[in-house]
Amino acid sequence: MAFHIFKCSIEYYTNLNVDVEAIGVLEVTGKRTKMTNATKQPDSAPGYDAFMGRWSRNLAPQFVAWLSVAPHRRWLDVGCGTGALTAAIQYGAAPCEVWGVDPSAEYVKYAEAALPKAHCRFLVGDAQALPDRLEGFDATVSGLALNLIPDYTRALAEMIRVTRPGGIVAVYVWDFANGMLLLRLLWDAATQLDAAARTFDQGNLYPICKPDPLRELFIGAGLSAVETQALEIPMVFRDFDDYWRPLAAGLGYAPGYVASLPPAQRQQLRERLRTMLPTRDDGSISLTARAWAVRGLRGSRTA
Numbered sequence: 486m487a488f489h490i491f492k493c494s495i496e497y498y499t500n501l502n503v504d505v506e507a508i509g510v511l512e513v514t515g516k517r518t519k520m521t522n523a524t525k526q527p528d529s530a531p532g533y534d535a536f537m538g539r540w541s542r543n544l545a546p547q548f549v550a551w552l553s554v555a556p557h558r559r560w561l562d563v564g565c566g567t568g569a570l571t572a573a574i575q576y577g578a579a580p581c582e583v584w585g586v587d588p589s590a591e592y593v594k595y596a597e598a599a600l601p602k603a604h605c606r607f608l609v610g611d612a613q614a615l616p617d618r619l620e621g622f623d624a625t626v627s628g629l630a631l632n633l634i635p636d637y638t639r640a641l642a643e644m645i646r647v648t649r650p651g652g653i654v655a656v657y658v659w660d661f662a663n664g665m666l667l668l669r670l671l672w673d674a675a676t677q678l679d680a681a682a683r684t685f686d687q688g689n690l691y692p693i694c695k696p697d698p699l700r701e702l703f704i705g706a707g708l709s710a711v712e713t714q715a716l717e718i719p720m721v722f723r724d725f726d727d728y729w730r731p732l733a734a735g736l737g738y739a740p741g742y743v744a745s746l747p748p749a750q751r752q753q754l755r756e757r758l759r760t761m762l763p764t765r766d767d768g769s770i771s772l773t774a775r776a777w778a779v780r781g782l783r784g785s786r787t788a
């Protein structure tokens with residue numbers, strides 16, 4: 486089975502305990518397994534925005550409001566992607582400066598073009614080894630990215646390192662196991678039709694995306710005053726097509742799964758979802774999406 490995946494590091498998949506050979510995107514060279522160029526999906530900023538960015542842009546302002554950081558502060562957005570959270574900071578928190586960092590040059594370019602250059606700066610970089618010039622932030626945050634970082638404990642240590650003593654460190658991630666209904670229903674339908682789809686269900690792949698593991702991660706990293714919070718947004722689709730089209734477009738992890746299915750199975754999945762989604766008389770579909778957020782303060786002795 487060909488399976489298209491949007492992140493391309495072997496460590497990423499092995500960390501998730503995904504049977505990378507079974508999912509068919511990799512070529513095996515001796516004991517090393519590498520993703521082939523032919524199966525790599527390029528990052529597509531418009532593709533991300535059409536599938537997920539349209540929702541993450543609604544979620545980010547809630548997170549920023551929950552943090553209640555004073556105006557004129559310096560912020561860092563780690564895993565900034567196309568800039569949904571960066572924009573929420575810029576327009577909702579009156580910062581004096583916001584930096585965004587992401588390993589995708591394509592996403593960074595897109596975010597850079599969308600946000601005012603006087604206040605928002607971007608770098609291509611990895612959360613697990615943040616660029617040297619990033620330091621002394623009042624608020625270091627990350628939206629919907631932590632679970633995608635192979636060594637997220639190290640990434641959190643890096644976020645703390647670049648935060649000033651007394652500054653805030655905070656992240657949020659989708660509640661893949663329960664509250665992110667767009668994906669929950671997709672994986673439930675897919676698993677009903679093929680039990681093997683369980684392997685790809687993000688609810689199984691990301692145990693960190695729950696309040697207790699997030700709290701433990703933050704406390705274990707030495708942060709104080711650690712708190713978690715549910716954030717929820719409505720997700721209203723004009724009609725079934727508005728729900729299905731971004732999934733069928735193949736850009737992103739879940740759309741990659743859908744695109745990997747042979748046409749008959751894809752059609753079955755489509756029809757199964759149609760029966761499962763709560764459709765109103767006017768054809769619209771009203772779902773909700775929940776994320777879990779966690780925040781903590783860097784103490785003066787936190788390394």
Ligand SMILES: C[S@@+](CC[C@H](N)C(=O)[O-])C[C@H]1O[C@@H](n2cnc3c(N)ncnc32)[C@H](O)[C@@H]1O
Pocket residue numbers: 537538541542545563564565566567568569570586587588589592610611612613627628629630633634635
């Ligand atoms: C689901 S997107 C979220 C983007 C944006 N924060 C938002 O809320 O829309 C996840 C982002 O994590 C980034 N990412 C993946 N691995 C990363 C790493 N090692 N370090 C930093 N960011 C990473 C991806 O490039 C992608 O932009």
